[in-house]
Structure formats: structure tokens, C-alpha cells
Amino acid sequence: MWIVPEAAIADLVSRKASFDAVEKVFAAMAARDAYNFPVVREAIGHEDALYGFKGGFDRTGGTLGLKAGGYWPHNLEKRGLINHQSTVFLFDPDTGKPAAMLGGNLLTALRTAAASAVSIRHLAxxxxxxxxxxxxxxxxxxxxxxxxxxxxxxxxxxxxxxxxxxxxxxxxxxxxxxxxxxxxxxxxxxxxxxxxxxxxxxxxxxxxxxxxxxxxxxxxxxxxxxxxxxxxxxxxxxxxxxxxxxxxxxxxxxxxxxxxxxxxxxxxxxxxxxxxxxxxxxxxxxxxxxxxxxVGLQDLAVAAAVVDTAIEKGVAIEVDM
Structure with missing residues (x-):
């Protein structure tokens, strides 16, 4: 399994790459070649936090996985951390084995911005x-x-x-x-x-x-x-x-x-x-x-692109699972 730390991701993904990944996965969803799993999102009764899971499977891209995380509204004031915290997990769709784990904070910001940018390109x-x-x-x-x-x-x-x-x-x-x-x-x-x-x-x-x-x-x-x-x-x-x-x-x-x-x-x-x-x-x-x-597939599409780049650049850490 490959691990890509949060601190490494900024050098591995661009806005264009995020845009392209999100645009492609939206197209695959509409063609019914990719689908999202039901969302789990709950107030956990601690730190006023919302926590949950978003996942899916893209047959075209061969991407299977989920993002776990949520919103901790007191992080910034109490700890100097951003309020949104998440981690992305990718799995081999052929075997079910874990394939990668990535920090999801920057990825979430990039894929969210990419989604609105896709809508602007096609609808404004x-x-x-x-x-x-x-x-x-x-x-x-x-x-x-x-x-x-x-x-x-x-x-x-x-x-x-x-x-x-x-x-x-x-x-x-x-x-x-x-x-x-x-x-x-x-x-x-x-x-x-x-x-x-x-x-x-x-x-x-x-x-x-x-x-x-x-x-x-x-x-x-x-x-x-x-x-x-x-x-x-x-x-x-x-x-x-x-x-x-x-x-x-x-x-x-x-x-x-x-x-x-x-x-x-x-x-x-x-x-x-x-x-x-x-x-x-x-x-x-x-x-x-x-x-x-x-949607979870946005996260997975951008994450898969990051893992490929991280491996190519020798930044990803390989661990035996």
C-alpha cells in the first residue's frame, strides 16, 4: 500500500489536474460508468463535530475507495488546525486489498473548487x-x-x-x-x-x-x-x-x-x-x-491522480499490508 502524507500533496497536484479529474468523473457518473455509495454523515456528540464517509466506484477509471472525515468547528481557534479534516483510502477493485492512503484536506479543497469551476465552464x-x-x-x-x-x-x-x-x-x-x-x-x-x-x-x-x-x-x-x-x-x-x-x-x-x-x-x-x-x-x-x-468519486478521482504522480516522483511511501 502507498501512503502519501498531507504535507507532500501540494507539490503533486495542480488545479488543472483536479479540474480534469473531476470533469471526467462527472461524465462517467452521468454515463452510469461510475457511482457513489450512500453517504454517512453524523454529529458525533463531541467537539460539535460532524463526521462521515463518502465513497464510490468508477469502472472507467478503475478507482474504488472512500474518504473519511468531517468538520471540527473549533479546530482553528483551539488548535490552529483547519476545521475540515479528512483522509482518503483507495482499494484495488480486483482484489479488495488497500492500495493507498492519502491526506485528504488539500484534496477536498481542490476537488470542491474544481467542481464549481466545471460548472462555470459548462453553464456560465x-x-x-x-x-x-x-x-x-x-x-x-x-x-x-x-x-x-x-x-x-x-x-x-x-x-x-x-x-x-x-x-x-x-x-x-x-x-x-x-x-x-x-x-x-x-x-x-x-x-x-x-x-x-x-x-x-x-x-x-x-x-x-x-x-x-x-x-x-x-x-x-x-x-x-x-x-x-x-x-x-x-x-x-x-x-x-x-x-x-x-x-x-x-x-x-x-x-x-x-x-x-x-x-x-x-x-x-x-x-x-x-x-x-x-x-x-x-x-x-x-x-x-x-x-x-x-461526491466521494470527486475525492477518489483526484486522489488516484495524486498517487500516480507521487509514485512517479518517488514521494509515496510503500508499506506492506
């Missing part, structure tokens, strides 16, 4: 120029860097529940050579693409904050009860997702379906757009919304 208007960010935490910086590689950006605008966090995101925009402006939620109507990346359990972005023609990548809702955007917004939009079963159970769609505003048949997989079996955006006035819950 060609003339989209302004990115709106809802959320300014750790993941927002990965989201912004990945997004600007998929469109010609003139400006970044942002809102956060805790506005004192916005200057740090502004620094990232400056590194990318982009003007940055903190706005109130009404100011989000200027955005052509809006990325939501918060851990909210109550909607902050309302339908009135979104202009016609906007593409939204909603990336923070991945648990029952979480909600970043008003359910009425999904009723106005053409809704896409990574996986329908997760979208309706733990994603933004859980609320719109619960309110009777949409049904599961109103939601399309982003992989169908990639494969050309769904037309995707059909007008410049259409609002498109990607409900990105984060």
Missing part, C-alpha cells in the same frame, strides 16, 4: 465578467482561484457574515490582478457568476439578490438542514448537480423539494452537460444553479 454565460463570492472562509480562496481560470474576470465582489474576513479574500483577488469590492447582498445583482461557500443553516442569498442570466455554484450545503440560498431561487433557476440523490437529500434541493417548489425530475446532472446529452444553458437570461454537494 460566455460574456460573464463579474464574480460574486458569498463566504470568505478557507475554501473561498480555492474557489476564487479556480473560477478565474474558467472565465474572463473584470471584477470580484463579495459578502460575508463576518465582514472582517473579507480583506483576506481581497488579498487573493489582488494576487490574481483583480479589483475587489465588499458589497451588501443587494449588490450581488451585479455578479454574472455567484459562488456560495458557507456552512449556513439558514438562507442568506435570496432570489431578489440574483439577476437574470446569472450562474450560481452553491458549494456549501452538504448536510441535512444546511441551506445557503432561498428555496425560491431554485424554482427560478435551471438546476444542475453532481448527483441527484445527494442533491435532494443533503444539498440545496432538499429545501426546494420539501417546499414543493421543484421535484427531483427538475434536476439534471452536470455530467450530462459535459457528455452532450443535456443542452445546459439555453438562453442569456436563464439562471443556472449548480448544487454541489461533493
Amino acid at each position: 454565460r460566455d460574456d460573464a465578467r463579474v464574480i460574486g463570492m458569498i463566504g470568505a472562509g478557507h475554501q473561498s480562496h480555492f474557489q476564487l482561484r479556480a473560477a478565474v481560470e474558467q472565465m474572463q474576470v473584470d471584477k470580484v465582489i463579495a459578502w460575508n457574515m463576518h465582514p472582517e474576513m473579507l480583506p483576506k479574500l481581497g488579498e487573493t483577488a489582488a494576487e490574481l490582478g483583480l479589483p475587489f469590492e465588499a458589497v451588501d447582498l443587494d449588490g450581488m445583482t451585479e455578479a454574472d457568476v455567484i459562488i456560495t461557500i458557507t456552512s449556513s443553516f439558514a438562507p442568506t442569498l435570496l432570489a431578489q439578490h440574483v439577476a437574470p442570466g446569472t450562474h450560481l455554484a452553491c458549494m456549501g450545503t452538504d448536510t441535512k438542514g444546511k441551506q445557503e440560498v432561498e428555496a425560491a431561487l431554485l424554482a427560478r433557476a435551471t438546476v444542475f448537480c453532481d448527483e441527484v440523490a445527494q442533491s435532494i437529500s443533503i444539498g440545496e434541493a432538499q429545501h426546494a423539494i420539501g417546499d414543493g417548489l421543484i421535484s427531483d425530475s427538475d434536476i439534471a446532472e452536470i455530467g450530462a452537460v459535459i457528455n452532450g446529452t443535456h443542452p445546459g444553458r439555453q438562453s442569456t437570461e436563464e439562471i443556472t444553479l449548480f448544487d454541489g454537494t461533493g
Whole structure:
């Protein structure tokens, strides 16, 4: 079995490699060549933590495995650690033997950003120029860097529940050579693409904050009860997702379906757009919304690419299992 430590991963994977891996696995999912296992996600009654497992099998890529981990909300303040902690395990699909174990923290950030970037490439208007960010935490910086590689950006605008966090995101925009402006939620109507990346359990972005023609990548809702955007917004939009079963159970769609505003048949997989079996955006006035819950196959696809590179560069540690 190969082990790739968390500290080694930054030198082994790029945003492009992450994007390519996630795009391919979304396409395989839509073609039914890959599938995810049911998600386990529980409040463990300790440190206010959420812990769980996401896994799956990609026949096309020959990738089998799972990611174990979750969200420890007090890590940063108590221990100086990031709040999201995870580890990825890969198995040989022919024998069931463990094949690799990797640190999953950076991989999670990269694959989450790659998913929203895939949605921007395939669903945003060609003339989209302004990115709106809802959320300014750790993941927002990965989201912004990945997004600007998929469109010609003139400006970044942002809102956060805790506005004192916005200057740090502004620094990232400056590194990318982009003007940055903190706005109130009404100011989000200027955005052509809006990325939501918060851990909210109550909607902050309302339908009135979104202009016609906007593409939204909603990336923070991945648990029952979480909600970043008003359910009425999904009723106005053409809704896409990574996986329908997760979208309706733990994603933004859980609320719109619960309110009777949409049904599961109103939601399309982003992989169908990639494969050309769904037309995707059909007008410049259409609002498109990607409900990105984060599927196990995203983690496995990026992890498999990292292991191959780590072995090639002599960084992976081999142990006898």
C-alpha cells in the first residue's frame, strides 16, 4: 500500500489536474460508468463535530475507495488546525486489498473548487465578467482561484457574515490582478457568476439578490438542514448537480423539494452537460444553479491522480499490508 502524507500533496497536484479529474468523473457518473455509495454523515456528540464517509466506484477509471472525515468547528481557534479534516483510502477493485492512503484536506479543497469551476465552464454565460463570492472562509480562496481560470474576470465582489474576513479574500483577488469590492447582498445583482461557500443553516442569498442570466455554484450545503440560498431561487433557476440523490437529500434541493417548489425530475446532472446529452444553458437570461454537494468519486478521482504522480516522483511511501 502507498501512503502519501498531507504535507507532500501540494507539490503533486495542480488545479488543472483536479479540474480534469473531476470533469471526467462527472461524465462517467452521468454515463452510469461510475457511482457513489450512500453517504454517512453524523454529529458525533463531541467537539460539535460532524463526521462521515463518502465513497464510490468508477469502472472507467478503475478507482474504488472512500474518504473519511468531517468538520471540527473549533479546530482553528483551539488548535490552529483547519476545521475540515479528512483522509482518503483507495482499494484495488480486483482484489479488495488497500492500495493507498492519502491526506485528504488539500484534496477536498481542490476537488470542491474544481467542481464549481466545471460548472462555470459548462453553464456560465460566455460574456460573464463579474464574480460574486458569498463566504470568505478557507475554501473561498480555492474557489476564487479556480473560477478565474474558467472565465474572463473584470471584477470580484463579495459578502460575508463576518465582514472582517473579507480583506483576506481581497488579498487573493489582488494576487490574481483583480479589483475587489465588499458589497451588501443587494449588490450581488451585479455578479454574472455567484459562488456560495458557507456552512449556513439558514438562507442568506435570496432570489431578489440574483439577476437574470446569472450562474450560481452553491458549494456549501452538504448536510441535512444546511441551506445557503432561498428555496425560491431554485424554482427560478435551471438546476444542475453532481448527483441527484445527494442533491435532494443533503444539498440545496432538499429545501426546494420539501417546499414543493421543484421535484427531483427538475434536476439534471452536470455530467450530462459535459457528455452532450443535456443542452445546459439555453438562453442569456436563464439562471443556472449548480448544487454541489461533493461526491466521494470527486475525492477518489483526484486522489488516484495524486498517487500516480507521487509514485512517479518517488514521494509515496510503500508499506506492506
